[in-house]
Amino acid sequence: MPDGGTGRPRGGRTGDGPARFTAREAVALLADDFHELASPTAEYAPDGPLSWQGYDDSRARAAARTGEQESVVCGTATVGGTKGGGGDNGVGGTRAVLISFEFGFLGGSLGERTGDRLEAAYTYAREHSLPVVSLIATGGSRMQEGMRALAQLQRVARQSVLTREARLPQLAVLRDPTTGGGWATLGAGADVILALPGAQVGFAGARVRPQDADPYAYTAEAQLEAGAIDAVVAPDRLRAEVALWLELLTTVDPATERVAPPPPRALAATPLPRTGWDAVQQARAPERPRAQAYLDAYFTRRAAISGDRCGGADPGMVCGFGKHDGRTVAYAAQCGTATRPAGFRTAARLVRLAGRLGIPVLTLVDTPGAANDAEAERAAAGAAIADLFAAVAASPVSITSLVIGEGGSGGALALAAPDNTWATPDSYFSVIAPELAAAILKRPGDEIRSTADQLRLRPQDLAELGVVRGIVEQAPEQTR
Incomplete structure (x- = not known):
């Protein structure tokens, strides 16, 4: 290295250059x-x-x-x-x-x-x-x-x-x-x-x-x-x-790392859907509360991590740590878009960091599914999803998941906690979207709605099937 010397004033700027500090x-x-x-x-x-x-x-x-x-x-x-x-x-x-x-x-x-x-x-x-x-x-x-x-x-x-x-x-x-x-x-x-x-x-x-x-x-x-x-x-x-x-x-208490954080309350005063297609429509409604609204209601303050450390960032997956009832809880939340490989990797990074530090995790599931374009495949979508599945399965701390919108196939399931996933009334969880299920089964378009019923994707269906633990109640301010 040369002798050193910055050529810039200490703690200041030269021209448009960044500030340098001793x-x-x-x-x-x-x-x-x-x-x-x-x-x-x-x-x-x-x-x-x-x-x-x-x-x-x-x-x-x-x-x-x-x-x-x-x-x-x-x-x-x-x-x-x-x-x-x-x-x-x-x-x-x-x-x-x-x-x-x-x-x-x-x-x-x-x-x-x-x-x-x-x-x-x-x-x-x-x-x-x-x-x-x-x-x-x-x-x-x-x-x-x-x-x-x-x-x-x-x-x-x-x-x-x-x-x-x-x-x-x-x-x-x-x-x-x-x-x-x-x-x-x-x-x-x-x-x-x-x-x-x-x-x-x-x-x-x-x-x-x-x-x-x-x-x-x-x-x-x-x-x-x-x-x-x-x-x-x-x-x-x-x-x-x-x-x-x-x-x-x-500010982490080792005695509580295995104590699961409570799921958030539902933010929308939405009745349970009558049919499978009603469930899909409610979950896809533009006015439905999204991840940011749930995080704002759940945490008093929070700080976000960003990126997968592999060259990518997905704005459709927000991750970080926040304070809930005086306790630090990590979060990974899908924002309603198709989750990209970088999003899965960022969530896996969050889950592993929380596990190492003894911090419980909250995940919010809301995606039509994993991104399936050519760019996603070149970015190793399958490996990224597998990595998140593994991180959740191996986590030494408790994870609580809430489906707040669309739960589309493996891209949603990868973020869901086994045996501790809940659902809001305006959500659904399905092995595949009903339109795609109908296409795979070579059914005409007018059978999409009946296919949604057959998939049993409504919140009450999921609870009956044991896929979710229950349907969360509406927040008190939403019931007035």
Whole structure:
């Protein structure tokens, strides 16, 4: 890496470029009571492990310029609280281990001593049962240390895995720039990934990517569209956003992870359908309450994850965590559209994360079925659906499901909890849509309605067949 230096004012912008912050300025975006951890005492041999001529001088200049002795600063703080606000969750915020990169120190590059600090920070987090928040700004591994520097990525990955096994959440905030191994380990490996607007984010840094590459593809906004990060958050909103995430993911009672969350009440004052076709028409009614209305009514506040981490995002599947009656509940909800492979993968990611953290899950079923176009097949729709089926089947926490609209075939069933699925009066659940069933059976169009009756897809039919546990009552405000 070069000596470093951003070429931009600290904490500010140059032209249309994104804001850049020093390591400690980035920490100040989140907390006021940062306490730095003691740094490991190991020293480099003269000019490092490769005896790279001038390396000692480069590090000395970087230290003089930034006031830091390495490219990362680690400590603890109460995120969301004010100075002296205490260390417990709640109004005082959440105590966490913060890892903040100093890009002005050799481009925020990772060397052996950087690895020492990261390992010590992760170890401290596990010893004190604290979540980890990484504020990343790095150009990658430090060339002056060669493969010894690159090997730090394996070291970081190991620490992340151990922390994951300890059931502690990991959050990443991507600053400008976040590239190379720092993105591919601390960044992309986090449970929740936020980014500052306009931040350069990508495995390939600006000096090594193809000259004709589209620069937009290497931005935080493009990574959000590609399902690689969860949200782009302005600096003045970052403290509140991270504080909410930490509260949601850490206020978990292990004694209640097997206690199923109650299903939401029905939001529409809709009578039970007389016929199968009535059920289909009620579920397809444009005015019927959708997932967002149910989530708004169920949760006092919530935060969303986005994307499947495989290159896709499906706006028809919304996932995240929220507070219901003071308890954190994860949610995955279909929004009435044909669910795409990215949607199934995002839901599976949500279910597995909730299971690891001991957080029960609510799913809302509402889809005519899985997307079946050529693009969906190229994106491995079958594998994505299978992955969600497996995630739900293997979940160590309780899952509650509510069918709020259309329950179309396997694309709907994949999101439904075995033995704990409920239905609203304005919903249906079917092995296949009645129109498609008639087509497969080579029936004329005028037999679609009778086919709907034969499928026994009404909520009361589903309860009688044992497919759902029951039909939820209408919310009190809907019955007045």
